[in-house]
Amino acid sequence: xxxxxxxxxxxxxxxxxxxxxxxxxxxLLVVVVAGxxxxxxxxxxWMVTGALKSGQEIAxxxxxxxxxxxxxxxxxxxxxxxxxxxxxxxxxxxAIGAVLFQLxxxxxxxxxxxxxxxxxxxVILALMLGTLMIPAMVLIVPQYVTVIDLPILHINLLDSPFxxxxxxxxxxxxxxxxxxxxxxxxxxxxxxxxxDGATSLRTLWSIILPLSRPILGVVSxxxxxxVWKDFLWPKLVMPSPETRxxxxxxxxxxxGTPMNVVIAxxxxxxxxxxxxxLIFQRNIMSGLTTGSxxx
Amino acid sequence: xxxxxxxxxxxxxGRPPSPYSARPQRTSLGRKVRDNLTGHAFLxxxxxxxxxxxxxxxxxxxxxxxxxxxxxxxxxxxWDNYSRIIADPSFWTAWQNTFYFTVLALAxxxxxxxxxxILLNEFRHAKGYLRILVYLPVMxxxxxxxxLFKFYAYDPSEAGLFNAILKALHLPTSQWMQSPEMTMxxxxxxxxxxxxxxxxxxxxxxLQNIPGELYEAAELDGAGIWRRIVHVTIPQTRLILxxxxxxxxxxTMQLFIEPLILANGAGAEDSATSVAYLIYQHGFFQNDLxxxxxxxxxxxxxxxxxxxxxxxxxxxxx
Numbered sequence: 164x165x166x167x168x169x170x171x172x173x174x175x176x177x178x179x180x181x182x183x184x185x186x187x188x189x190x191l192l193v194v195v196v197a198g199x200x201x202x203x204x205x206x207x208x209w210m211v212t213g214a215l216k217s218g219q220e221i222a223x224x225x226x227x228x229x230x231x232x233x234x235x236x237x238x239x240x241x242x243x244x245x246x247x248x249x250x251x252x253x254x255x256x257x258a259i260g261a262v263l264f265q266l267x268x269x270x271x272x273x274x275x276x277x278x279x280x281x282x283x284x285x286v287i288l289a290l291m292l293g294t295l296m297i298p299a300m301v302l303i304v305p306q307y308v309t310v311i312d313l314p315i316l317h318i319n320l321l322d323s324p325f326x327x328x329x330x331x332x333x334x335x336x337x338x339x340x341x342x343x344x345x346x347x348x349x350x351x352x353x354x355x356x357x358x359d360g361a362t363s364l365r366t367l368w369s370i371i372l373p374l375s376r377p378i379l380g381v382v383s384x385x386x387x388x389x390v391w392k393d394f395l396w397p398k399l400v401m402p403s404p405e406t407r408x409x410x411x412x413x414x415x416x417x418x419g420t421p422m423n424v425v426i427a428x429x430x431x432x433x434x435x436x437x438x439x440x441l442i443f444q445r446n447i448m449s450g451l452t453t454g455s456x457x458x
Numbered sequence: 459x460x461x462x463x464x465x466x467x468x469x470x471x472g473r474p475p476s477p478y479s480a481r482p483q484r485t486s487l488g489r490k491v492r493d494n495l496t497g498h499a500f501l502x503x504x505x506x507x508x509x510x511x512x513x514x515x516x517x518x519x520x521x522x523x524x525x526x527x528x529x530x531x532x533x534x535x536x537w538d539n540y541s542r543i544i545a546d547p548s549f550w551t552a553w554q555n556t557f558y559f560t561v562l563a564l565a566x567x568x569x570x571x572x573x574x575x576i577l578l579n580e581f582r583h584a585k586g587y588l589r590i591l592v593y594l595p596v597m598x599x600x601x602x603x604x605x606l607f608k609f610y611a612y613d614p615s616e617a618g619l620f621n622a623i624l625k626a627l628h629l630p631t632s633q634w635m636q637s638p639e640m641t642m643x644x645x646x647x648x649x650x651x652x653x654x655x656x657x658x659x660x661x662x663x664x665l666q667n668i669p670g671e672l673y674e675a676a677e678l679d680g681a682g683i684w685r686r687i688v689h690v691t692i693p694q695t696r697l698i699l700x701x702x703x704x705x706x707x708x709x710t711m712q713l714f715i716e717p718l719i720l721a722n723g724a725g726a727e728d729s730a731t732s733v734a735y736l737i738y739q740h741g742f743f744q745n746d747l748x749x750x751x752x753x754x755x756x757x758x759x760x761x762x763x764x765x766x767x768x769x770x771x772x773x774x775x776x
Contacts, residue, residue: 171670172579173686175677179582188580195577196584203591206651209619210606224616225625272504281497287505294512296765300712300734301754304741305515305522314514332507363496392599394715399742410601414719422609429602440597444590451656452663 214238214427221423234423241427244420249405250412251435257327257397257408258390262383264328265337269382270375273341274367278353288342291335299396306330307399326400327390337382340450344378345371381450384443391436523752539752543740549753551728552736558642559732560710567650568657568706572699575661576691589662593655600652604719607648608635612720635721638729645716645730653709657702664698665691697772704768708761714738733757 178184213221214237215230241247276284310320310330320326348371356366372379390408397408407415409432417425440447526535543549578588595603611619612634621631634644668691676686692699714734717723721730723739733753741750 171673172665172668173576173673173683173691174580175674176582179580191577192581192583195581196588199588199591202651203594206606206611207594209610210602213610222615222617225622226617226619268503268507271500275497275500279493279497279500281494281501284497284501287501290513291504291508294508294516296708296761297512297516297758298708298712298761300714300737301758301761302512302515302519303737304747304750304754305519306511307741308522308747309510309515309518314510329507330511332504333510333512338504363500367500388597392597394599394601395738410599413605414601417605417719425605426609429599429605433598433602436597436599437594440594441590444593448589448593448659451659 210426211430214241214423214430216423218421218423237421237423237427238431241424241431244424245412245416245428246404247409247412247428247431250407250409251431253401253406254391254408254410255435257324258387260324260328261331261390262386264332265334265382265386266379268332269334269337270341270372270379271367273338273345274371276338277342277345278348278366278371279363288338291333291338293335294333295335303395303399310400321400322403322406327393327397330396331386331389337385341375341378341382344375348374377446377449380443380446384439384447385450387439388436519751519754522748523755526748535748539748540756543749543752543756548724548728548731548736552731552733555642555729555731556711556713556733559646559713560707562642562646563649563710564703564706566646567654567710568703570650571654571657572661574654575658575665576687578658579662579665589659592658595652596655598652600715601719603652604648604716607644607651608720611648612644635730636726638725638727641721641725641729645713645720648720649710649713649716657706660698660702661695664695668694700768700772704765707764711757711761 174184179188212230215233215235216227216237217232217234220227220231275281276288310326312318313320320329352370353366356370361369392410393408394410394414398411398414401407401411404412404415413425413428413432416428420428523539524534524536525532526538527533574592578585578592581588613619613621614633614636616622616625616631618634620634624631632640634640672690672694673686676690681689712734713732717725717730717732717735718738723735724731734757737750737753737757740746740753
């Protein structure tokens with residue numbers, strides 16, 4: 164992402180740094196920083212501290228800013244009663260599998276479409292991109308029916324991690340992202356490898372993949388967050404309490420559990436993705452915007 | 459935020475169309491066939507997944523919508539599922555609610571991020587911090603974020619966060635999710651908070667591509683800030699604006715998890731029932747997969763209509 168390269172924007176820099184402009188700029192900046200902190204970080208603070216409050220304190224008016232008598236017990240209850248360790252492990256397991264499946268199959272497909280360019284490659288790519296326009300909700304029923312009785316094989320994938328992993332491979336956005344990146348790798352490198360007698364697989368492994376680390380990272384992060392954030396699909400295909408993901412597990416328990424405990428569980432469920440985001444925020448942001456066209 | 463790109467690969471001019479272009483021209487037929495086999499071999503995994511989990515379900519959904527399965531026997535029933543679905547009074551309520559949500563979400567979730575991005579783009583300080591803040595809620599599992607809204611923000615008693623703020627400002631408090639009039643605005647608010655980060659970042663990236671000279675020229679012509687936005691910023695970002703409008707419509711039409719968690723499904727007086735929720739209801743509670751498939755096809759047709767309009771509009775502008 165182009166970062167503050169000194170190009171002028173809506174308002175010229177000199178106007179912002181002199182006289183009245185300068186005062187307005189700093190006032191606005193302070194207001195926005197404070198406002199955004201309140202709007203976007205505030206609720207998270209409320210969530211983390213609210214889960215520390217007792218049932219009485221939650222119901223009191225006006226609500227208290229700090230928990231008067233912190234109850235870490237809520238977090239412990241959430242961890243134990245909802246079996247969060249198991250739910251988190253499940254989600255983590257599905258996320259790792261999703262990364263591996265997407266990296267192997269989507270990278271191979273993008274490589275083929277970008278560099279090997281087989282006949283009908285363009286038709287296949289178009290058909291893949293076409294699925295971007297089809298909302299998930301439209302396909303949910305026939306997809307579910309397909310998963311409970313896989314065509315030809317007649318296997319039931321309910322409660323099997325493959326029910327999460329395989330549909331995620333059919334991700335046109337990833338393939339498009341990877342293909343665009345591979346397209347930018349010079350053809351000459353490929354030709355040189357061919358001269359040296361390298362096979363296509365060898366070229367992919369020793370030339371393309373090492374050059375593509377940034378984009379592979381982006382695809383992996385997206386895969387993890389997609390699994391962590393998904394709700395309806397895992398709810399449908401992982402019906403047993405032992406195979407649930409963490410979001411589905413919390414939802415299933417929400418009915419009969421005190422609300423501070425539900426919120427405590429929600430905080431715990433959110434921690435992994437928030438950590439991933441804070442560590443990889445640069446990659447995530449560049450990944451989000453690499454594909455976007457110049458307006 | 460899965461879809462952020464335009465399927466439009468700008469090919470470098472003069473780029474050779476065939477692979478391994480630098481290689482000698484004397485490729486034999488056998489070599490060509492072998493190359494093609496390798497090419498397809500690399501594609502097979504992904505293509506199989508697309509066939510089984512995307513393309514085939516697409517066709518199957520359409521077929522299912524014309525069938526009825528009873529006691530393991532599948533019969534062709536023509537338009538029966540459709541007429542049954544449409545006759546259901548919640549069908550129209552669901553569409554009404556969904557459109558209402560889409561319109562509100564466009565007003566809030568589409569316009570606000572654009573102006574937020576314009577604002578952030580002007581700042582020389584705290585840019586990274588603000589960007590992280592806006593995108594942070596996008597990373598929360600939606601169930602976590604919605605429980606936060608459900609239990610804390612939209613608590614109808616005065617202990618709720620929003621009611622406490624309203625009371626402190628001496629404004630009338632609200633019943634939030636328990637009042638049919640507030641259900642939709644409350645869902646839009648929660649949904650916008652959770653999702654606006656993606657749009658802001660995409661707008662920011664496209665704002666950075668606007669040549670500064672254009673603003674310079676507009677300013678010299680005496681255009682104020684607002685006119686510079688109207689005559690420079692908006693025309694310069696129109697492709698992204700159009701694309702995100704499209705994506706926003708597709709995303710909001712699928713409104714599901716907000717009613718499910720915030721309103722326990724239908725909400726007060728059916729004020730939260732959405733089309734996607736109805737699909738879920740028919741398919742997985744009323745054991746009416748065929749009716750749900752028909753609803754899915756109707757949704758697809760409606761969205762295809764929007765896509766057609768989108769393609770029309772963007773094609774004309776070019």
